[in-house]
Structure formats: C-alpha cells, structure tokens
Amino acid sequence: MSYDLQEIDADVLGVDLPREDRFYRQLYLIRRFEQKLLELFTNNMLAGTTHTSQGQEANAVAIMEALKLDRDMVWSNHRCHGHFLSYCGQSYRLFAEILGRRTGACGGRGGSQHLHWRxxxxxxxxxxxAAAAVGAALAEKDKGAVSCIFMGDGTMGEGSVYEALNFASLLSAPVLFVVEDNGIAQTTPKELGVAGSITDRARAFGIDCHHLASTDADEIFATVSPIVDQIRATGRPAWLHLETVRLGPHSKGDDTRDEAFVAELQKRDPLTVYRDRVSDPGALEAWCDEHIAHVLDLALKDDVACVS
Ligand SMILES: Cc1ncc(C[n+]2csc(CCOP(=O)(O)OP(=O)(O)O)c2C)c(N)n1
Ligand SMILES: [Mg+2]
Structure with missing residues (x-):
C-alpha cells in the first residue's frame, strides 16, 4: 500500500535538513529514545524487557534514507526501535505503544515486538x-516497491530464512535482506552458532551478496543506496551482510561479554563516528533531548490503557 509522506513525521526525521544534520539528528534521537526507555525500566514504569539498538543506529538511519518511505516495506525484529524511528519518526506513538497506552502505534497492544505502522x-x-517479506514484495512489485527485512547473525540458523531466499530468487521478488551482524546472539558468540560465511549465504540461491563492516552512516548509505536502486530496477532480491556492534546487553542486564571487549567496541559508536561531521551537534542534540522529553511526557499523561 502507498502512503502520503505527510503522514510520516517529517519534522522529527529532519527531512528538510542537510543530509549530515539529518543523519546525526536521527542517530541521536534513537539513542536518546532508548536511553529514556531504559530509565523507565529502572524506575519500574515498564515491565518485561526491551532490546536496544545501541551501536546499530547507523544501519537504521542509512537504510531508511536509501528506501522510498512512501511505498517500501520494512520487516523488523526484536531490535526494532531504531528501524521504526528512522522509518516514520513517530517517537510519541512508540513511547505510548511500549507504555501500553491506547494512543500507541498499535493501540498499546503490541509493544516493540508486534509493531505495525503503515x-x-x-x-x-x-x-x-522472511516469507512475509517475500510475499509482500511480490504483491507490491508492480508499484515499484522494495521490501526490506532485518535479521541478526543469530537468525542464520532459522530454516524459514532459506525457504524465503529460494522463493525470492525463483520468483524474482524485490527484497533487500539485511543481516545486522553484531557478532552475538543473546550470549552466544557468532563463532559458536554460525557455520560458514554470512556474506555468501544467499549466493547459492543466485542472489547478489554484499558485505560491509562499518558503523559509519555515510559509508552504509553509500553501500546500500545502489543496492536498493538495483533491486528496484531489476526486481531481483539482494543480500547485505552488515557487520556492526552491540554496545549494550542483549536485552537489559544480560551481557556476559568481557568488559574490556565492550569498552573497545565503544570506539565504533556510530554517534562518535559521526559527531564531527556536523557543524552544530549540540543544537541537534538539544532538539532531540527536548523532543524526547516532550513526547514521553505526553505519552505518560495518556493514562488511557489499552483495552484488553
Ligand atoms: C524463533 C526464535 N527462537 C528464539 C528466540 C529467542 N531470542 C530472541 S532474540 C535471540 C537472539 C537473536 O540474535 P540475533 O539474531 O543475532 O539478533 P540480535 O539480538 O543480536 O540483534 C533469541 C535466541 C526468538 N525470539 N525466536
Ligand atoms: Mg546478533
């Protein structure tokens, strides 16, 4: 289905800003959103758990920039806040959703892991x-839409992924398969769970495979943009293996990695990598701080819980 771009929060996404400012605005917005989310858990205002994308924000920002948000489809996973925020900028709807408010993106019923917005x-x-991403790609192919699915390295053992690759290639579905490889699945290092090459995994299905190890939003955009253009032009799927970093725990407190190792990863923090490229990062950060505080306040005041 196609949507009017105005129904996406263009202001939050900074669509009128120069690209560098827009990228840094979104990187920081995602980080701030998820920091606030963790605070809500600490203050016992949220129950259950959450999976933050700290370290992986540049993937969301760069890939959404490469997609056409009025028609393309995005299929995300448990680590979805960055993807969602860069897709539509609906920070208020996401806070309200996670807080279980009726004003949330899905009426407060779905939370992070069952989102549907446009x-x-x-x-x-x-x-x-994986199969839904392929089916939807075929259904919307005549509209020039691309279907983009995000998966983690720990998802390479799921059989349905390979059935989807087979069909995507056989039927020529315009799908971008993105593997966000942060080197770990919950507490299991990639080396213990994934055999062979992630980069080449889709090659046997006759699908073009690409690889990039980066947390730099500009580099990721430069890699992904021609891939998306190629998918749209040919109607064929493509596979992108993106090596990235997970700066936080898997969910809230379950990080079994060596502290020195995680400290080393901080050097690849996508915000640090990008901050020097914008002329006034402080102004962009202040805008996001104020925005996030404002929408969280609004969502908290929405004391209309979802109807079960
Ligand atoms: C089919 C299935 N099995 C197990 C789980 C439990 N689970 C949730 S996230 C996760 C690890 C995922 O690792 P990865 O795919 O690398 O993504 P990451 O968390 O690193 O982003 C597991 C085992 C699940 N959600 N779905
Ligand atoms: Mg992983």
Whole structure:
C-alpha cells in the first residue's frame, strides 16, 4: 500500500535538513529514545524487557534514507526501535505503544515486538517475517516497491530464512535482506552458532551478496543506496551482510561479554563516528533531548490503557 509522506513525521526525521544534520539528528534521537526507555525500566514504569539498538543506529538511519518511505516495506525484529524511528519518526506513538497506552502505534497492544505502522512491521520471532517479506514484495512489485527485512547473525540458523531466499530468487521478488551482524546472539558468540560465511549465504540461491563492516552512516548509505536502486530496477532480491556492534546487553542486564571487549567496541559508536561531521551537534542534540522529553511526557499523561 502507498502512503502520503505527510503522514510520516517529517519534522522529527529532519527531512528538510542537510543530509549530515539529518543523519546525526536521527542517530541521536534513537539513542536518546532508548536511553529514556531504559530509565523507565529502572524506575519500574515498564515491565518485561526491551532490546536496544545501541551501536546499530547507523544501519537504521542509512537504510531508511536509501528506501522510498512512501511505498517500501520494512520487516523488523526484536531490535526494532531504531528501524521504526528512522522509518516514520513517530517517537510519541512508540513511547505510548511500549507504555501500553491506547494512543500507541498499535493501540498499546503490541509493544516493540508486534509493531505495525503503515508499511512497517516488527516481530519477535527470529526469521518469522522472511516469507512475509517475500510475499509482500511480490504483491507490491508492480508499484515499484522494495521490501526490506532485518535479521541478526543469530537468525542464520532459522530454516524459514532459506525457504524465503529460494522463493525470492525463483520468483524474482524485490527484497533487500539485511543481516545486522553484531557478532552475538543473546550470549552466544557468532563463532559458536554460525557455520560458514554470512556474506555468501544467499549466493547459492543466485542472489547478489554484499558485505560491509562499518558503523559509519555515510559509508552504509553509500553501500546500500545502489543496492536498493538495483533491486528496484531489476526486481531481483539482494543480500547485505552488515557487520556492526552491540554496545549494550542483549536485552537489559544480560551481557556476559568481557568488559574490556565492550569498552573497545565503544570506539565504533556510530554517534562518535559521526559527531564531527556536523557543524552544530549540540543544537541537534538539544532538539532531540527536548523532543524526547516532550513526547514521553505526553505519552505518560495518556493514562488511557489499552483495552484488553
Ligand atoms: C524463533 C526464535 N527462537 C528464539 C528466540 C529467542 N531470542 C530472541 S532474540 C535471540 C537472539 C537473536 O540474535 P540475533 O539474531 O543475532 O539478533 P540480535 O539480538 O543480536 O540483534 C533469541 C535466541 C526468538 N525470539 N525466536
Ligand atoms: Mg546478533
């Protein structure tokens, strides 16, 4: 389905800003949103758990920039806040959703792992959306739409992913398969769970494969943009293996990695990598701080819980 771009919060996404400012605005917005989310858990205002994308924000920002948000489809996973915010900028709707308010993106019923907003979907079932991403790509192909699915390295063991690759290639579905490889699945290092090459995994299906190890939003955009153009032009799927970093725990407190190792990863923090490229990062940060505080306040005041 196609949507009017005005229904996406263009102001939050900074669509009128120069690209560098827009990228840094979004990188910082995602980080701030998720920091606030963690604070809500600490203050016992949220129950259950959450998966933050700290360290992986540049993937969301750069890939959404490469997509056409009025028609393309995005299939996200448990680590979805960055993808969602860069897709539509609906920070208020996302806070309200996670807080279980009726004003949330899905009426407060779905939370992070069952989001649906326009052409954006998230699922907590690893690889569970692979077939849907292919089917939707075929259904919308005549509209020139691309279907983009995000998966983690720990999802490479899901059989349904390979069924989806087979069909995507056989039927020529315009799908961008993105593997956000942060080197770990919850507490299991990639080396213990994934055999062979992630980069080359889709090659046997006759699908073009690409690889990039980067947390630099500009580099990721430069890589992904021609891939998306190629998918749209040919109607064929493509596979992108993106090596990235997970700066936080898997969910809230479950990080079993060596502290020195995690400290080393901080050097690749996508915000640090990007901050020097904008002329006034402080102004962009202040805008986001104020915006996030404002929408969280609004969502907290929405004391209309969802109807069960
Ligand atoms: C089919 C399925 N099995 C197990 C889980 C539990 N689970 C949630 S996230 C996760 C690890 C995912 O690792 P990865 O795919 O690398 O993504 P990351 O968390 O690193 O972003 C597991 C095992 C699940 N959600 N779905
Ligand atoms: Mg992983």
């Amino acid at each position: 052409n954006f979907y998230s699922s907590g079932i690893q690889g569970g959306f």
